[in-house]
Amino acid sequence: MRLSHPLALLCAALALVLAGCSGGGGDRVDVVFIGEAGELEQSGLRLSPAGQHLRAATAEGLVALDAAGGVVPAVAERWVVTDDGLSYIFRLRNSAWDDGEQIEAEHVRDELRAVLRRLRGTSLGLDLAKVSEVRAMTGRVIEIRLTSPLPDLLQILAQPELGLRRAGAGMGPMIATDVENGWLLQPSPPETRGLPEVAEWNERIRQIFLRVLPADEAVAAFDAGAADLVLNGTLANLPLADVGALSRGTVRLDAALGLFGLRVRSGEGLLADAARREALAMAIDRPQLLQPFNIGGWVPTTRIVAPGLPDDIGTIDERWSDLSLEARRGLAARRIAGWVSGEDGRVARVTLALPPGPGSDMLFARLANDFAAIGVTLDREDDPAQADLVLVDRVARYGAPRWFLNQFACSLDGGLCVPEADARVEEALSAQNTIVRAALYAEAEAELAASNVYIPIGAPIRWSLVRGGVEGFQENRWNIHPLLPLAMRPI
Known part of the structure; x- marks a missing residue:
């Protein structure tokens, strides 16, 4: 910094006191x-x-985000992208580090490589997995090479975690x-x-x-x-x-843009089967869930990936659109009742972790009513690590299916996951054809949806x-x- x-x-400090x-x-x-x-x-x-x-x-990256959320020059004054989308070449502005030494391409290369190493094991690290090489071309020119096109690379490079620092000091x-x-x-x-x-x-x-x-x-x-x-x-x-x-x-x-829904953490008991996890998803009355908050323009969804993004080929639809809420709940209730009757002493009960706050209290009350409609009791759990379900409330870093899918990668250990979905996303790393890449993302979303390890509700509120x-x-x-x-x- x-x-x-x-x-x-x-x-x-004096100015702070005097400013009032x-x-x-x-x-x-x-x-x-x-x-x-x-x-x-x-x-x-x-x-x-x-x-x-x-x-x-306090620490600019190659590019930054402006007040409207658009990408603007920062340490890089301009850039070009090759026709195949596999190379981004940045020209650095003539500026210096905090100690007065001129910023050279080698410095930026070394810092970016170090950041990429530190990001391994995070969702942002997965977002940058297509970066195959960072190299200094001349004193003020740096190149980032990719395994396959990543149209959102500039948006990712603008994230604060990609800010350039040396010895803890930024520019x-x-x-x-x-x-x-x-x-x-x-x-x-x-x-x-x-x-x-x-x-x-x-x-x-x-x-x-x-x-x-x-x-x-x-x-x-x-x-x-x-x-x-x-x-x-x-x-x-x-x-x-x-x-x-x-x-x-x-x-x-x-x-x-982002995720707002329930992540399944427990794979035991009632939640051990994908069909019963689906029963919980079917029970939620999404259009009415946030009605007490009076939020104009909020659109619920049953999809994991936000609809209408680039690389969305339109093969994934909203779920259960051919069923009324009553029909969905009837089917869900029969699944729950079948599990309860399968063994003496079974109780249809799940726990949910929510952040503290009056809005969470209102959301919990609505979800508890929805689950009760299919015979499931919902209890509040303060510790997310001990809960069966946890609220996911996360704003996207960039607008592409890859960001949404990466949030559920098994390597992140955030709850139940689907290795087959991870495999499709991994295949997309090297896919050069846009249609092939989009199809792989659609397959990954379908795998996640079928497993019901995440119960989508809608977009996050900020x-x-x-x-x-x-x-x-x-x-x-x-x-x-x-x-x-x-x-x-x-x-």
Whole structure:
């Protein structure tokens, strides 16, 4: 992370004390992430949403994401892609590391190779499995070669975990100072990052004070004027946004892409058979499940991969579309009753782990009613490691079937999995033909769906509180809200 020297630390701390509440239009923007203490920790690669945003602000990668979620140049000023889609060639801008040494292609190559090694065993590592070679071509040119085309490579390279750091220090675009209860961030002058100088730079920027609070405290801080922007709201805490916040700001919903459903962790008892796991999936009244939350535009789905993505050849449909809810539940109830009657003492009961929050309480009540309709009792379990089912609530890194399928890879040990689906995804690593690759992804999704190791519900919910006067915030499907645009005053 790029940190300031001791004198700057003292000045930044003083500025923090003097700035007070900014109201979104002063010299500072107060940004609060919903989360728990320690989520701004920057060691390792498994970062919280707050940690991802801090990393992105202090350690750019070859490319980055802008406020709208689009890919923009960062350490690489431009790039070309070969016609076969197997080679991405980046030209680095003329910039320096934190210690003043010029950034060379060899440095970037070595850092990217190290990051790829560290990412092994993670879902992001699986997303990058098509990278076969990273090499330095000349002093400021680097090439990334692939085993087969990966149209979303730039989107993946823009992820905060791919930010370039040396000896723990990144290259901006912001300087972060550790202060009490959070971090103070200030935009770096463009000329220090190899970009053209901007006249009257200091008059065009504001500081960002970044901290993490539990959901109720974050909303209270917003209502009290002590926060200008609250990020990382989920369904678990959405009801809190209705308590006073609407009178002082705006609740903004990202049309997020990703997974929202139940992952089966236990393969014993009632859940040992795919047909009985399907019974639980059939019991859910998806259109009505989130009705109490009054979320406009939310679309439920029974598919694992979000419909309509590139590489979706249209062979996978919504499940049980020819059956009414009553017919689905009747079939599901007979399967459950058959299992219960098969042996004395059997009880149709499963446990579910949900994050704490009033939204989770409402979701649990709805699911418990749905499962009761087929003769299954649902109990709440606090420890996900001990639960039969766990909620998956995850925003996609990029919009392709591969991301969705990689979340259920057996190597990640996240619950029941399907080796046959993994095998199809592995085959797609070397598939050069677009249609063949898409067909392999469809086969993998079909294998996962038939096994019912995951019960899809719909897209994830992400919300923010944005005070009037805050510039640089835009909704986007990745739930990424870069800090640098928030620090720029309107021209």
